[in-house]
Amino acid sequence: MAILQPVLLSGGSGTRLWPLSREAYPKQFLPLVGDATMLQATWQRVAALTDAAPIVVAGEDHRFLVAEQLRQIGAPTPAILLEPVGRNTAPAIAAAALQAMANGEDPLLLVLPSDHVVRDEAAFQTAVRAAMPAAADGMLVTFGIVPTAAETGFGYIQAAPGDGVRPVVRFVEKPDAATAQAYLQAGGYYWNSGMFLLRASRYLDELQRFRPDIVATVRAAFAAASRDGDFIRLDKAAFAACPSDSIDYAVMEKTDAAGVLPVEIGWNDVGSWAALWEVSEQDTDGNAHHGDVIAIDSRNSYAYARRLVALVGVEDLVVVETDDAVLVARKDKVQQVKDVVARLKADARTQAVLHREVHRPWGSYDSVDMGDGFQVKRIKVKPGARLSLQSHARRAEHWVVVRGIARVTRDNDVFDLYPNQSTYIPIGAKHRLENPGHEPLELIEVQSGDYLGEDDIVRYEDVYGRS
Amino acid sequence: MAILQPVLLSGGSGTRLWPLSREAYPKQFLPLVGDATMLQATWQRVAALTDAAPIVVAGEDHRFLVAEQLRQIGAPTPAILLEPVGRNTAPAIAAAALQAMANGEDPLLLVLPSDHVVRDEAAFQTAVRAAMPAAADGMLVTFGIVPTAAETGFGYIQAAPGDGVRPVVRFVEKPDAATAQAYLQAGGYYWNSGMFLLRASRYLDELQRFRPDIVATVRAAFAAASRDGDFIRLDKAAFAACPSDSIDYAVMEKTDAAGVLPVEIGWNDVGSWAALWEVSEQDTDGNAHHGDVIAIDSRNSYAYARRLVALVGVEDLVVVETDDAVLVARKDKVQQVKDVVARLKADARTQAVLHREVHRPWGSYDSVDMGDGFQVKRIKVKPGARLSLQSHARRAEHWVVVRGIARVTRDNDVFDLYPNQSTYIPIGAKHRLENPGHEPLELIEVQSGDYLGEDDIVRYEDVYGRS
Numbered sequence: 001m002a003i004l005q006p007v008l009l010s011g012g013s014g015t016r017l018w019p020l021s022r023e024a025y026p027k028q029f030l031p032l033v034g035d036a037t038m039l040q041a042t043w044q045r046v047a048a049l050t051d052a053a054p055i056v057v058a059g060e061d062h063r064f065l066v067a068e069q070l071r072q073i074g075a076p077t078p079a080i081l082l083e084p085v086g087r088n089t090a091p092a093i094a095a096a097a098l099q100a101m102a103n104g105e106d107p108l109l110l111v112l113p114s115d116h117v118v119r120d121e122a123a124f125q126t127a128v129r130a131a132m133p134a135a136a137d138g139m140l141v142t143f144g145i146v147p148t149a150a151e152t153g154f155g156y157i158q159a160a161p162g163d164g165v166r167p168v169v170r171f172v173e174k175p176d177a178a179t180a181q182a183y184l185q186a187g188g189y190y191w192n193s194g195m196f197l198l199r200a201s202r203y204l205d206e207l208q209r210f211r212p213d214i215v216a217t218v219r220a221a222f223a224a225a226s227r228d229g230d231f232i233r234l235d236k237a238a239f240a241a242c243p244s245d246s247i248d249y250a251v252m253e254k255t256d257a258a259g260v261l262p263v264e265i266g267w268n269d270v271g272s273w274a275a276l277w278e279v280s281e282q283d284t285d286g287n288a289h290h291g292d293v294i295a296i297d298s299r300n301s302y303a304y305a306r307r308l309v310a311l312v313g314v315e316d317l318v319v320v321e322t323d324d325a326v327l328v329a330r331k332d333k334v335q336q337v338k339d340v341v342a343r344l345k346a347d348a349r350t351q352a353v354l355h356r357e358v359h360r361p362w363g364s365y366d367s368v369d370m371g372d373g374f375q376v377k378r379i380k381v382k383p384g385a386r387l388s389l390q391s392h393a394r395r396a397e398h399w400v401v402v403r404g405i406a407r408v409t410r411d412n413d414v415f416d417l418y419p420n421q422s423t424y425i426p427i428g429a430k431h432r433l434e435n436p437g438h439e440p441l442e443l444i445e446v447q448s449g450d451y452l453g454e455d456d457i458v459r460y461e462d463v464y465g466r467s
Numbered sequence: 468m469a470i471l472q473p474v475l476l477s478g479g480s481g482t483r484l485w486p487l488s489r490e491a492y493p494k495q496f497l498p499l500v501g502d503a504t505m506l507q508a509t510w511q512r513v514a515a516l517t518d519a520a521p522i523v524v525a526g527e528d529h530r531f532l533v534a535e536q537l538r539q540i541g542a543p544t545p546a547i548l549l550e551p552v553g554r555n556t557a558p559a560i561a562a563a564a565l566q567a568m569a570n571g572e573d574p575l576l577l578v579l580p581s582d583h584v585v586r587d588e589a590a591f592q593t594a595v596r597a598a599m600p601a602a603a604d605g606m607l608v609t610f611g612i613v614p615t616a617a618e619t620g621f622g623y624i625q626a627a628p629g630d631g632v633r634p635v636v637r638f639v640e641k642p643d644a645a646t647a648q649a650y651l652q653a654g655g656y657y658w659n660s661g662m663f664l665l666r667a668s669r670y671l672d673e674l675q676r677f678r679p680d681i682v683a684t685v686r687a688a689f690a691a692a693s694r695d696g697d698f699i700r701l702d703k704a705a706f707a708a709c710p711s712d713s714i715d716y717a718v719m720e721k722t723d724a725a726g727v728l729p730v731e732i733g734w735n736d737v738g739s740w741a742a743l744w745e746v747s748e749q750d751t752d753g754n755a756h757h758g759d760v761i762a763i764d765s766r767n768s769y770a771y772a773r774r775l776v777a778l779v780g781v782e783d784l785v786v787v788e789t790d791d792a793v794l795v796a797r798k799d800k801v802q803q804v805k806d807v808v809a810r811l812k813a814d815a816r817t818q819a820v821l822h823r824e825v826h827r828p829w830g831s832y833d834s835v836d837m838g839d840g841f842q843v844k845r846i847k848v849k850p851g852a853r854l855s856l857q858s859h860a861r862r863a864e865h866w867v868v869v870r871g872i873a874r875v876t877r878d879n880d881v882f883d884l885y886p887n888q889s890t891y892i893p894i895g896a897k898h899r900l901e902n903p904g905h906e907p908l909e910l911i912e913v914q915s916g917d918y919l920g921e922d923d924i925v926r927y928e929d930v931y932g933r934s
Contacts, residue, residue, distance in 0.1 A: 019777070294807055294810060294811075296803050296806050296810075307790075307791050307792060308791060308793065308818055309793045309795065310793070310795070310804075311795050312795070312800055312801065313796055313800025314796065314800075321793050323774075324774050324775060325775040325777065326772070326774065326775065326776045326777070326786070326793055328770075328777070328778050328781055329777075329778070329779035329780055329781065330779065330780035332780070333779055333781075334780075336764060336779045339779075340761055340777040344761075366836075368835050369833075369911070371845070371870075371909065372870065373869060373870065374909075374911070376835060376843060376845075376911055378838070396887055400865045400915075402838065402915055403840065403841075419840070420863055420915045422865050424889065442838065444841070444843055444911075446867040446889075448867075448886060448887045
C-alpha cells in the first residue's frame, strides 16, 4: 500500500467567527471545541493513520503559529509550505504534491482543511482506510458527508449508486431550500466537505490536463522556493502569477476519475457562530456556554466569555466577548458578521485583523492598559527566544519581571533580571530582551512617551529576519 | 416668600442598571444621559431656583462621591446627611427637615430623588415656583406626572378637579394594565414621581401625627449626630432603631393636607435599561448607542460600549459592556437583571458590588491585568490627597509614575517622583503615596507576591479615618 501523506490546508482567514477569529489569528488556531486548537485536532485525528510528518500549506503570517501549535502536541516536524499570496486550493494542493514527491515517493495525499470539526474520529479513520485502495488505483476520492438536514450553505456531490467509493455523477452548487430538501429525500447527494484522498502524481496529471497554467506556475514557484528551517517559501513572483482556483473547479468537476465515499463522521465546517453552537455541548435550555456565563430565562443561545457575560430573557442569540470587542448577533443572521469585519477594515481598525494579544515569533504582547502618554503591556517571551536589538525614538520603557528570567541588553550592559526585579530603558537606548531560561518569561512593560505606536522602532539585528 | 431648600435623596443602590450601576457606585453617580451625572443634573436643574446649598441624604459609603461630584460642578458646599443604614424616605426627609431648621429657619423643602431624568428644566422650574405658595400655606405638595402611556410600573395619584396645586383624592398602588388604561383615558390620574415640596415644620408636624415613633428616633439620631467636615453622621444606634417607611405611606396617604401639581416636564425615573433606552437619543432605526457601537440590520436596541460592541440582526435588546461584565437582555425582560445581581451576591462575587475601577476617598484604582503571582493596577490620586501609611506582608510593589508628581514615603525616606520615574516597595516596608501637586497623579503599580488580596494591608495612619 502507498504511503499516506497528510496535507493540512491552513489558508483560511476566518472572518465569519469574528471577533474570536482575526486575520492574524484565524479560526484554525483557536480551541473552539475542546482544548486542542482546530489545527491540532486535525492532526490528532490523522496521527493514528500514518507515521508521515504532515505537509502544511499556510500563509506567511501564520508560519510560527503552525510550527508552534504542532510542536506543542508532539507532531513530527512538519514541512510548512508558505504561500506568499492565497491562490485557493488547486495550487496549494499542487505545491503539496510536489513537496510529497520531492524524494521520489508518490504517496496518497490526504488533503484536509485544518478548521473543521470531526466528532467521530474512528469513523473518519475507517473511511480514510476504506478509500485508500481506490485512491491508490488512481481515483481522485472526495469524502461526501451524508446530509442530516436540507442545508443550503454547502455544495453537494451526486454519487452513482453503489457501495464504498463510487463515481461522482456531478458536483452541484449550493442549492436553494426546495432543491436541498429534494436532495435530502432522494438520497445519493452528499455535502462537499473539501476533504480528499488522491495520489500525488494522479492529481498533478489531471491538473496538467485541465489547468496546465496552474501546474506550470506552481512548479516554477516550488523550484524557486527558499528554505528556512521547516519553512518552504514558495517563490513570490512565480506564485503570484499563478491563477487562483479551487480543486473542485479545476479538477474534480472535469475529471472522469472523481470518486466519492459517503461518510458519517460527525463533520461540521464551523463556518459560522451558528455552526459552532450546533457542535458545542448544550444544556437543557439549548444554551452552549464557554467561560463565565450566567443565563436567566434564556434559550438556544451561544455565549463565549472572557470575563462575565449575563444573558437575560434572550433566545437564539450569539454573544462573543473578547478583550477588545463584543459581538451580539441573532443566530440566523450570523452570516452578516462579515459585514462588521468589512466595516472595521474600511475604517482601518485593528479589531479586524489583530487580537488585543498580538503573537510574534518570540512570544506575544498584550496591551492591557493605555492612557494619555503611557501604555502598559504584558509581554511573554518563549524559552530561548530573543527579541530584536532595537531602539525607540520617542518612548522610554520600564520592565518589571513577574515570571522567569529576563536577559536584558541595554546599550553596552547585559544583565539578568529575576521575578520582582525591574529595569529602565531610556529613550534612544539600544536594547534587547531575551529569555535564557527553560520556562516562559513574563514581564510588565510600562511605556511612556509622546508617541507610542508600534512603528517607533529601529531594528538593528533580529533572529527572525525582520531587521 | 419662604426660603427654598433643595433636599437631594441619594440613597438608591441601583441594581436594576447593573452592570453599569453597582452598589458601591450606583446610578445617581453615573452620567447615564448627557455629560453630567444624574446627581449633578439634579442639582443643576435646581440651582436656578435658589441660592441655598443643598442638603443631601446619602449612604455612608457614598459620601466622598457626593462631595466630589457636587464640588466638580461648583455647587455650594452641601450639608451631607449620612444614613448609617437605609430607612426609606420618611426618616430621610425628617432628618433633612431637622437640618434645614437647625439655624431657626423654616424653609420649603424641595425633595428630589437624585437619579431621575427631567428633560424640560424650564417646565420643572416653573412648576416648582407655581407650587411654592401652596406649600408655604402648609400644603404637602407632590408633583404628579401627566401620564403618556398606560404604565403599570408606577403608583398613581388621583387629583381633585381644578387648576394648579389641587387636593389629592387618593394614592393608588401600581395598577394592572386594564386599570392603567382606564386611568389614562379618564384623566385626573398622575404618576407618583417621588418629588415633593413641603414646609419643613409642616412635614415634621404631620409625621409626628401619624408616625411619632419615626420622629422620635430621627430626632435622637440627629441630636447625637457627629459632624466631620461637611458630613453629618446620624447616630448609628438611634437611626438603626428607626422604623423604615416611605413618605407616601407614613404621611402623604394619611394627611388631609396632601396636594398634587400635575406637571409635564419630560420626567423619567430611569428605573430600568428599557427606561434608559426611552430617554436616550435614538437613530432612525430606534437604536440608542453610547460609545463605540456598530449596528448592522438591528433595531430598537440600546447598547453601551466601553470597547467595541457590534450588533448584528438584533431587535429590542439591551447590551451593556463594562470592564468586567457584559449584560445582554431582552428589553421587555430587563426587570430580571436584578436576578443576575442576586446570583452574583449569593456567590459573593465582586461584580455585584464593585466596578473594576474602585473609588476611594483619595482617588481610585483599577486592576488592569492579573496573572499568576502578579497584578497590575492603574492608580489615580487626587491633588493634595494621600493614601494611608501602610505595609503589606506578602506583596512587593513597583510604581511607575506616568502623570503628575508622587511623593513617596518608604520606611525612613521621603522623595518625589516625576513622570517616567519609578520606585520599588519591598515586602514589609512602611510606605505612603501622596499627590503634592495641583494636577491628578497617575501611576502604574505592578504588585508581585504569593497573595495579592486587598486585605493584605496594615494601616498605620490614615487621613480618611480608616486606620
